Amino acid sequence: MLRLPRPRLHLLARLVAAVSMPIAGCSSEPDAAAPAVADADVTGELPCEVATVLASRCGSCHGAKPAFGAPMSLVTLADLHRPAVTAPGRRVRELLVERIASDARPMPPPPNARLTDDERRVLTDWATRGAASGASCAATAQTTDPAAKPLSCAVDLRIRPKARAVIPSDKADQYVCYGFERKVDKKRHVIGLAPHVDNLAHVHHLLLFQTPEAMPGEPFPCSVSASPAWKLVAGWAPGVGALELPPAAGFPEEGTTHWAMQVHYNNAVGAAGQSDESGFDLCTTDQLRRYDADMLATGGLEFAIPPRARHELSCQYAWGAGPSGSHTDGHPDIRIFSVFPHMHKLGRHMSVEKLTPGNNKPLPIMAPQPFDFESQYNRPADTLVERGDVIRTRCTWENTSDQRVIMGEGTADEMCFAFLMYYPRVESRDWSWSTPSGSLGTVCEEYAPR
Numbered sequence: 001m002l003r004l005p006r007p008r009l010h011l012l013a014r015l016v017a018a019v020s021m022p023i024a025g026c027s028s029e030p031d032a033a034a035p036a037v038a039d040a041d042v043t044g045e046l047p048c049e050v051a052t053v054l055a056s057r058c059g060s061c062h063g064a065k066p067a068f069g070a071p072m073s074l075v076t077l078a079d080l081h082r083p084a085v086t087a088p089g090r091r092v093r094e095l096l097v098e099r100i101a102s103d104a105r106p107m108p109p110p111p112n113a114r115l116t117d118d119e120r121r122v123l124t125d126w127a128t129r130g131a132a133s134g135a136s137c138a139a140t141a142q143t144t145d146p147a148a149k150p151l152s153c154a155v156d157l158r159i160r161p162k163a164r165a166v167i168p169s170d171k172a173d174q175y176v177c178y179g180f181e182r183k184v185d186k187k188r189h190v191i192g193l194a195p196h197v198d199n200l201a202h203v204h205h206l207l208l209f210q211t212p213e214a215m216p217g218e219p220f221p222c223s224v225s226a227s228p229a230w231k232l233v234a235g236w237a238p239g240v241g242a243l244e245l246p247p248a249a250g251f252p253e254e255g256t257t258h259w260a261m262q263v264h265y266n267n268a269v270g271a272a273g274q275s276d277e278s279g280f281d282l283c284t285t286d287q288l289r290r291y292d293a294d295m296l297a298t299g300g301l302e303f304a305i306p307p308r309a310r311h312e313l314s315c316q317y318a319w320g321a322g323p324s325g326s327h328t329d330g331h332p333d334i335r336i337f338s339v340f341p342h343m344h345k346l347g348r349h350m351s352v353e354k355l356t357p358g359n360n361k362p363l364p365i366m367a368p369q370p371f372d373f374e375s376q377y378n379r380p381a382d383t384l385v386e387r388g389d390v391i392r393t394r395c396t397w398e399n400t401s402d403q404r405v406i407m408g409e410g411t412a413d414e415m416c417f418a419f420l421m422y423y424p425r426v427e428s429r430d431w432s433w434s435t436p437s438g439s440l441g442t443v444c445e446e447y448a449p450r
């Protein structure tokens with residue numbers, strides 16, 4: 001184990017410049033060894049058993065009209081025998097077998113539950129034995145927003161672009177950003193946030209940030225470097241519901257708030273003439289709740305992932321118990337109610353835990369779980385962190401490249417952040433939301449995981 005505890009005050013500035021979303025691609029690599037497929041029997045019906053699993057577990061995205069960036073339908077027998085849109089030389093049914101078994105890029109994507117063993121067996125047995133036609137049944141798929149859990153509060157703020165974003169037909173992946181200004185005369189609390197997905201066919205995910213400065217309200221193509229110092233507030237990927245704050249807390253809105261949206265479009269099928277005005281719906285109130293909520297980022301800034309290796313970073317931040325006289329003195333006990341893990345494309349696994357002095361069993365704040373760059377969203381949490389407790393954030397990467405990879409804002413760089421929503425908000429001049437990931441008091445170690 002390589003132990004690297006050192007002060008990182010100078011890195012704070014880098015953190016602020018670094019929280020951003022890289023440009024992603026969703027294409028699968030063609031497998032040169034794929035067998036040639038004979039496709040005689042594509043006129044019959046899907047066997048009922050198979051159609052039932054596809055309709056209930058895949059149909060919300062891969063319906064007759066594909067939705068949320070899914071590149072194809074999985075409804076008819078012919079759909080399954082078609083060449084894959086993103087993998088030349090391969091059939092949809094071959095990719096299906098891979099993706100339902102994949103832990104790194106599973107279908108359905110998280111947070112949707114994985115297939116049960118039975119469901120997986122039905123699809124795999126049938127697809128690997130030639131995917132023949134069979135006796136059909138009446139199962140039908142519906143394209144609905146799986147995020148459909150509505151807000152229980154009244155929406156009074158709709159974050160939308162000033163003009164519709166044009167979704168290019170010649171790019172499989174496109175990131176678009178826009179700003180949204182909101183000025184209030186009197187303090188208000190944001191108590192609920194829900195995604196508004198306009199173009200069901202091509203929106204792949206949404207991220208909502210607060211930014212230090214105003215951004216243009218018209219959508220513009222953006223990447224990584226366009227988003228320095230952005231505080232991640234909420235995210236949506238298909239299957240994620242609305243976020244409601246606990247009854248004791250609200251995100252304060254005072255004076256002018258600069259919101260920013262980042263929308264990821266997926267248009268692998270090259271559909272022309274598509275546009276979108278996705279955003280977020282917020283409930284805000286002047287009936288202030290007892291506490292202000294806020295966001296803080298844990299994780300670490302300094303690491304080097306060796307080429308062709310699995311690598312882990314483990315960082316600890318002692319809550320309210322730093323060196324005496326330090327900025328963590330006077331921190332209140334806090335309750336964490338949401339966790340948003342963020343790494344880049346080499347990220348494979350992440351956990352956030354609480355360590356309590358005298359108790360050597362860590363308590364999960366966010367259970368250890370696979371990380372998938374394509375599916376980033378808030379996980380509900382409910383953990384009290386008291387003075388003296390330690391928050392430990394662990395990130396595992398798999399470096400498939402020949403380069404050493406370090407922290408940075410580029411697509412080829414990496415990150416390790418957990419955005420934790422909590423209350424009551426820390427009020428301290430020397431402390432900012434990014435402090436726990438990069439300050440004196442954050443102790444990190446790096447190692448090759450067992």
Ligand code: HEC
Binds near residue numbers: 112
């Ligand atoms: C919540 C929406 C959603 C659900 C549910 C879902 N998918 Fe997908 N699927 C996607 C998206 C988005 C993509 C494109 C991005 C990617 O490849 O990860 C995709 C891609 C795929 C691909 C790769 C296609 C290619 O050409 O690369 C396969 C195969 C697939 N899905 C199969 C399934 C199966 C089988 C199920 C059900 C067991 C399922 N999916 C459920 C959204 C979904």
